[in-house]
Amino acid sequence: MSKVELYAAIRRDHRGGMSMRQLERTHCVTWRTVRKALDAAWPEPRKKLPPRETSLDPFKPVIDAILRADLDAPRKQRHTVTRIFHRLIEEHAADVSYGMVRRYVAVRKPQILVESGEAPLEAFIPQTHPPGMEAEVDFGDVTVRLAGELVICYLFSLRLSYSGKAVHRVFASCGQEAFFEGHVHALRTLGGVPRSKVRYDNLKAAVAQVLGLKRARVESDRWIAFKSHLGIESFYCRPGIEGAHEKGGVEGQIGYFRRNHFVPVPEVDSLAELNELVEQWDRQDDARRIDARPTTVGEYFVDERPLLMPLPEEPFETCRIFTPRVDRYSQIPVWANRYSVPVRLIGRRVRVVLHASHLVVYDQNVEVARHERLIAKGGCHLELDHYLEALVRKPGAFPATALEQARSAGRFTPIHDAWWAQARKVHGERDGTRALIEVLLLGRHLPHEHIVAGLAAALRADALTADAVALEAREAAQAENEPATTPPMHTHAGQPAATVTSLHEWRLAHLPPDTRPLPSVTAYDQLLHHRRTSGDDHREGEAQ
Template identity: 80%
Template sequence: MPQMSKVELYAAIRRDHRAGVAMRELERKYNVGWRTVRKALDSAWPEPRKPLPPRPSALDPYKAVIDGILRADLDAPRKQRHTVTRIFHRLIEEHGADVSYPMVRRYVADRKPQIAVEAGKAPIEAFVPQTHPPGMEAEVDFGDVAVRLAGELVTCYLFSFRLSYSGKAVHWVFASAGQEAFFEGHVHALRVLGGVPRGRARYDNLKAAVAQVLGLSRARVETDRWIAFRSHFGIESFYCRPGVDGAHEKGGVEGRIGYFRRNHFTPVPEVSSLAELNEMVEQWDLHDGRRRIGSRPRTIDEYFEIERPLLLPLPGEPFETGRVFTPRVDRYSQFTVRTNRYSVPVRLIGKRVRVVLHASHLVVYDQNVEVARHERLIAKAGCRLELDHYLEALIRKPGAFPGATALEQARSAGKFTPVHDVWWAQARKVHGERDGTRALIEVLLLARHIPHEHLVAGLATALRAGALTADAVALEARKAAQAEDEPPLTALSAGTSGSATVTFLHEWRLAHLPPDTRPLPSVTPYDQLLRRRRASGGAHREEEAQ
């Protein structure tokens, strides 16, 4: 007979008994005692097994001591309560207990919440299911993510804006979680969603929005810029309770960030820039729109199609999300914003400039004219310099060029290429240290009018031809630009030999002048003046003779 479970055994005994099989025959058939047959006839469900008595443990004599420590911790300052490690050490030092750390850890994990409930310190909190009307509510939060950015492992911040009804979420990664990133994340999310929720949006007590939390109530003192931002877009804010206790009040976005981190940031993504990473984030958002949440019958995008028409329209005018600073430029042609230093052209030394700080970059203005633009530094106390900003000073002080910090940063960024270095070395051999460096600086000044790739091509051609002047480089760079614009056959027919040739600037200008179709000049009309002069001269001599 195949092995049966106890439920199957009871069912078979009851079936045979209803068919008229005697109890003794049932005992022999199923090889059980009369008590088992009696229990099967009394109930279709077997009795549950009695729990085994707890096994004695080496911790038993000390459980009362641990309970006393945990009860005393209920009234102790939060930062001076016992950890499991401290309890373990006290048991060994003060009581001579022969117990293991995992044994103490398991007991404390089970007993600590029980003692809190017994003392009335941790009332059981009930969670009430909520229904979210379409187009009414949203949840917003930041989450930390690790990214390998340009080969370096850094911590970035994932902004998430999630509609409560459909679960449609929009994400964006920023270098910081400041107010600029908070605003730009909203602008991006609302633009992608195509509208603004009609009801309220749930937030943590972020410093970007909340200046002060007023006790345990829901009242908050909001920052002025956040009030203006909310007013511009028509967002109604709702703030959760501070700390861990309020996390469940926006559990949708909390879980969404966790899902996004586990599924898209594992393993750690390796990118060269945040722009590249955010392109990937946009694709992940599109992909996630096709999934179902839990047991819902439709996808996120299908629910969002219901919700989209119910959103409020976006305002017609943009909102300036950047934060404005007015620092003064020091004698190093630098200014400081948020502990980091950035360069501007040397002509602005001593002046105040207007800096608009965004989440990923900053723009510098001098009397409403943009004079510089930098990628924002992630670390603190950093320095970002642009070599072009110092060229006017370096052409007067060429000796400062080799050790310039801006030169090293230009090399690291790939703007000052090995071709520049070789051309510079040859120019110093021919013209001398000072004049060769000045010639290179004149070449770098050409970058303000000639694209970088064309200028490098001009440098390479001039170097092969031994033409170590800025005029020659400018001419070859323009020829490279023209060759790029010409059709391929024309460029090939122009003749490309192994040795480079350089056309001097005055020859190139003459060759590119339009053809002169005018007739050659003639002095014939002036002969009439000569005849008239001869005639008048003869008459004058006759008068003198008379």
Template identity: 70%
Template sequence: MDEHDAQGVTYSMVRAYIFHRRPEIRVEEGRGPPQAFVPQTHRPGDEAEVDFGDVWIHLNGVSTKVFLFSLRLSFSGKAVHKIFASCGQEAFLEGHVHALEVLGGVPRGKVRYDNLRAAVSQVLGRTRGRVESDRWTAFRSHFSINSFYCNPGIDGAHEKGGVEGQIGWFRRNHLVPVPTVTSLAELNAMVERWDEEDDARRIMQRALTIGEMFAVERPLLVPLPEEDFETGLVSSLRVNRYSQVSVRTNHYSVPVRLIGRMVRVVLHASELVVYDAHKEVARHERLIAKGGSRLVLDHYLEALVRKPGLQS
């Protein structure tokens, strides 16, 4: 600052500059090779890339951070998106199910991933070896997904640049200005329409549109399995004296007749379903914030009849 009067320059700006400039100096002095990128071609129906991106929306008048799941086929550039309240394992699995159903099949070759916690429990040193989570291993075995994990950090981003660029394009072209919605279901209906409209666009100088190239690719995908896969997290919980179950710091109501009993709770990315034996007894939209409650008045009607003083 004293030598150059750099009043508007921060330490982080200098550090970022040095990070990029240092390898350039090594190349200029003949002490290292320049960074090169090799153009790639992809066989139809062979490869895909998956990632999450952060998105801001106005949800019921409140600025809210949500997460955009994207699965992109490498040959055609056909991408399927879905927005979730979190990027946890439930959203990761549900995003796959939605995308594969829209595409009508599974890529035959590699599907490239970051080292997401939803899939990877441990990165084994500097190798490509990964310890996968049990649910993810079961899921990809069910759908015959051949996973390929990119290197950590910025180097790994270059290994799946297609989906990285796709998320940025989608965000700039469809989520600016920031959308205002009353629910994620409303927003995802818009996302599905945008995905269909994007089939008509061309990527760079390609002669065919995304939709035309996907028509070539779709018959070459591996057919989907006939049986469904339960993507929700299943747990057995006891109903407390307030006729609620507690799930990840949030509380959801159930009928008062179930107080003290064990129920089966299935937590999905966007909703929570409660079963008494095999019968569904409650369904709630999943809460985004922590420490909240979602109550349904009908669940307490029996108690209000017995205790009319509560009605006041």
């Protein structure tokens, strides 16, 4: 029985006519307890005992002095609890535990900050966001295992303040092109633009200079044009951690999205594959509820979507344009990385269109190369096909960096290696390598999988020429488009028979049927008879 229930029973029995002595005997309590129960229905709170002395008490002034000295120290070089604990032991021979120090610092440190006036108590005012009016934007870094390598990418997030509906996109960088492409993707997904302000921190993609501690900013020209195109009204938060709460919705949204969808670390082959997963996760999050809201995010967004401003019909070019010169290694520099182009362009300037996740290289409006954008700085992305014309003249340079990257990407398969090794064994190092380069040149006209099939068939038949590979690759393409009605022949091991069609047979098989009549030699027989008769007459005259 609790003390409240005991007091209630004593008061009830007293109203029934019991005396004080009877109440003592009935409830087994003292006269003082009965008196307190009759005087008040609610028991008095238990008096707190005075704090006991601990072994930390002599050292509390020392800890206070350390915390006060930290107020003038650099923010990243202030004492941690562990450092305070070690100093007490090393400098003062204190016999204290780490837990005692941690509990005292947790209580005393905020008090010292308030006493110093450095961190005054700040009041936060609840806000109401009308539907279709406001949004928040930010970047957050995420770790991804991309093509087997652990890399850091950047998660763009645009969140509507009323419904909490958020759209995310992962990019290789957080530059201006990614900033613009993230807006375009998010606003297309949402179906409109917020009518009032969109909150930002001071990203370099938008802000060129922060003017003092006020909200005045010098914005970049492309960002001003982009805002004008979409009709966005920007609102910049205070610099640093002091302004983080001004867009706390998107800050918390990025943390939620990272904890719930990027744990464990996702493993993908490309950013395109990862962004497909991100779109699925965004749709799944429409079914969640924020705090104690009565309905889901998706249901709130249904009410908010018709109130957004419509998107402009004409697109805005979000990419960046560069015009680098191709060096003697047939490479171009783009933002601390290097990318290959065809060797015929060495020494010329090309036009590079840089997007958030890839780049396209043009030579006089003709696309000559396309690369996925490298994430780490100082990288180099080479295409083996860009160097084939030079390698035909220099086959000895074939084991190059581009070959290793082609192997890593799966474009240069073990079948290529096996055919190359056999070709070098038969034709010699130089001619065998040149034959392989001629095979690789076929990739400009035939699909990669058909060339691999042609190499496999030629290798089984020991046909180590580029012409044989080309014929078998075309036959594989034809078999894929027009499947044969009869099953293929197999050897005893169950493998397809290794037959290579000669060029003469291949041409005859593709000629139309000959419907002309067979030739006759009758006219020639008449000539032979006339000649025999003339010869007999001449021999008879001589005899006479």
